[in-house]
Every structure is written in structure tokens, then in C-alpha cells.
Amino acid sequence: MTAAGCTVALLATAAACGTVENLTAGQKVDHAVDRLGEQKSLSFRLDLDADAAAISALGGDADPDEALPPEAAKALSALHVDVSVKSRKPLADSGEKDLLGTSLKVSGADGVLAEFRVVGDFTYYRADMKALGRTMGFPLPSADDLPPSEKEMKKVFEGDWVKIDTKALEDAQKSSGGSKGAGGAGDIDAKTQQKILDAVGTVIGRKVTFRTKEGADGVEHVVATGNFRDLVTGVIAKLRPLQGDLPTGMELPTAKDLKEAPDKKVSVDFTLKNGDLRQIRVDLAALADGPKGSKLPLVLKLAEAGDVSAPKGATELPAGTFPGVGAGALGGGMLGGGEL
Numbered sequence: 001m002t003a004a005g006c007t008v009a010l011l012a013t014a015a016a017c018g019t020v021e022n023l024t025a026g027q028k029v030d031h032a033v034d035r036l037g038e039q040k041s042l043s044f045r046l047d048l049d050a051d052a053a054a055i056s057a058l059g060g061d062a063d064p065d066e067a068l069p070p071e072a073a074k075a076l077s078a079l080h081v082d083v084s085v086k087s088r089k090p091l092a093d094s095g096e097k098d099l100l101g102t103s104l105k106v107s108g109a110d111g112v113l114a115e116f117r118v119v120g121d122f123t124y125y126r127a128d129m130k131a132l133g134r135t136m137g138f139p140l141p142s143a144d145d146l147p148p149s150e151k152e153m154k155k156v157f158e159g160d161w162v163k164i165d166t167k168a169l170e171d172a173q174k175s176s177g178g179s180k181g182a183g184g185a186g187d188i189d190a191k192t193q194q195k196i197l198d199a200v201g202t203v204i205g206r207k208v209t210f211r212t213k214e215g216a217d218g219v220e221h222v223v224a225t226g227n228f229r230d231l232v233t234g235v236i237a238k239l240r241p242l243q244g245d246l247p248t249g250m251e252l253p254t255a256k257d258l259k260e261a262p263d264k265k266v267s268v269d270f271t272l273k274n275g276d277l278r279q280i281r282v283d284l285a286a287l288a289d290g291p292k293g294s295k296l297p298l299v300l301k302l303a304e305a306g307d308v309s310a311p312k313g314a315t316e317l318p319a320g321t322f323p324g325v326g327a328g329a330l331g332g333g334m335l336g337g338g339e340l
Helices: 003-019 021-038 052-057 070-078 129-136 146-156 166-175 190-207 227-243 255-259 326-333
Strands: 041-048 080-087 099-108 111-118 122-127 160-167 211-216 219-227 265-273 275-284 297-303
Touching: 003 021, 021 099, 021 211, 021 265, 021 275, 052 070, 070 129, 080 190, 080 326, 111 129, 122 166, 190 219, 190 227, 227 255
Parallel strands: none
Antiparallel strands: 041 080, 041 297, 080 099, 099 111, 111 122, 122 160, 211 219, 219 265, 265 275, 275 297
16 A cells, blocks of 8 residues: 555656646646545555456466466456555544554455454454465365364464454564564655655656546546656666665665566556546556557556454454464465465
8 A cells, every 4th residue: 555655656746857747747646645645534456457368368478387377367367455444534644543444355256365454452364265275276274174282273264253462463573583674664764765755756757757638527547657677777776875774675676687677668547536546557568578469457446445343253362373473464474475
């Protein structure tokens, strides 16, 4: 969610460094982002707007051993991620204590695969292990496969809601000896975050062009276009002096890595309706070597948040059930260990 928001904000801010047309287009997105911050409830859905055939076709003439299996393409075509947040205050002014609830839900062809919510003092979690196994292409253990020493995990494997005290989770993470940067981007201090925004914004302002397209019924599109390799190379060059301020393990790409980045133009389409940001769309096929005319749109849709209340009947588990795991890891690592 933070990455998506920063991308929009950067493109909007950087537009002021370009032409008059850029300034106008960028301001429209900038104002739409400001309006998001004025809301107390927000959700977004991220998915691929393509069927299994389109996803498979993007592989082109890939080596058979490296080609995407049909089952995986089918799973990806139905996969989507929903993130929701509700607060007592406008989101732009909200701190952690102001949040009423947050949730992350991963769904596929078989319905909800896994979901976690943070409400009040607890982190809630549920998963459909059979559906997860089908999505990943191999069966996962069932509750019957658990050894007696892990009987507390039975509720999780049976797909029921469980809950763990969030502070206890954080304490377990600290006691496990996790590094200072284990939390990722959230551990970057505000001063460094601003330096990153300024550096990246400067590059985008020089290398990205903006244009607007009018639509019907109050719909307008702002399209930002730039060369992917130029953008990435320029951004990394600006970030290298900040390497020492980044979290442990957050290594920047090498010069060799950058040479392998696609030397192609990519466009990001921001859809606004009556001034509100409703959708962000980018065609990933533009960065691949698939057949001519291939399309693989990655779409981010924004709306008001759905249900982020505490689930009823959740079974409380001790934090030691997931040793060394914080709330963020519970929502990420347990969603299939990153295999999705």
C-alpha cells in the first residue's frame, strides 16, 4: 500500500519539473492523492486483468523447463489481493493508535485463500490450506498431519479464525534476535524517507512525460510514460549515497543487474472520476519479450474499505506458536511463504 501511494505521489510531484502540460496532468493526480488522505476508510485490490491464455502467451519462446505451467497461469489469472484500512481520523493524519482495523486478504478461484486482520490488541488469521495447496500446485499438510507438540496449530489448518496478541508477537520477534532492518521499509526514518522521495522525484521529473485523456461521465486518464531502464538506472544512482541509511538486507541492484533491465518504454494509466483516483493500470507485457500485441495489465483499484472488524469466535493462540514472527510476517510469511 505504501509503495503504491508513493509511486502516485512521486509521479504527481515530479510532474512540476516538466512542461506546462506535465504540470497540469501531475497536479490532477496530486490533488486526487490528497483527497485519498482526507478519507477515513480506504481499500485497494491488486490483480492481473488477463486470462490464463494471455499469461501463458507472455512466455513466448521460453525454454520448456522455464515456461509457466498452465495450472500456474490459471491460478494467477484468478488471484487478487485486497487491502483495507479504517481510521478514526483522516488517513493522512492517522498514526498507529488511530487505526480501527486493517486487513489483507488473498483470494483465488476457490475463494479466500488466506486473510489476516489487525484489530485492537490482536492479529487475526485464517487460511484455506487445501485451496492454497491447489493454487500453489502441490498439497499442503492437513490438521491430521500435525504432531502432538503442534496441536495448537490445528485451528489454523482447519481454516478457522485464530488470534494472537499483537504486542506479544512483537516481543517474540525482538527476543528472536531479529535485525534492526527486519521490518523493511517501515524502519526507514522520516528524514531518509524524504531524501528518497526527493531523489526519486527528481529522476522521474526529468525522464517521465505526462498527458491527459478525457473520458465520459466525469472520467479522465492521466498517462505517465518513461523508459524503464533509464528510470531504474537513474533512481538507483540517486539512492546509492543513501545505502548506509537503508535497512539491513535492502541491497541495491548492481550495474550488471541494471544492464539486464528491459530497455523499453512503459506507461502507467491513472484513472480519475470527478477528481477521485479510482484505478492505476500498467501493462507488464511492455517489459517482456512475448508475442507482438500481448497484454498483461496489472491493475490497482481503489474504493472504501470493506469489513475490517474483529472476527467472532477466533481461538486465541500463544505468541510462541509462531516464534520470532511479527504481525507483518504473520500476514506475509504464512500466506504461502512468498510462493504465491
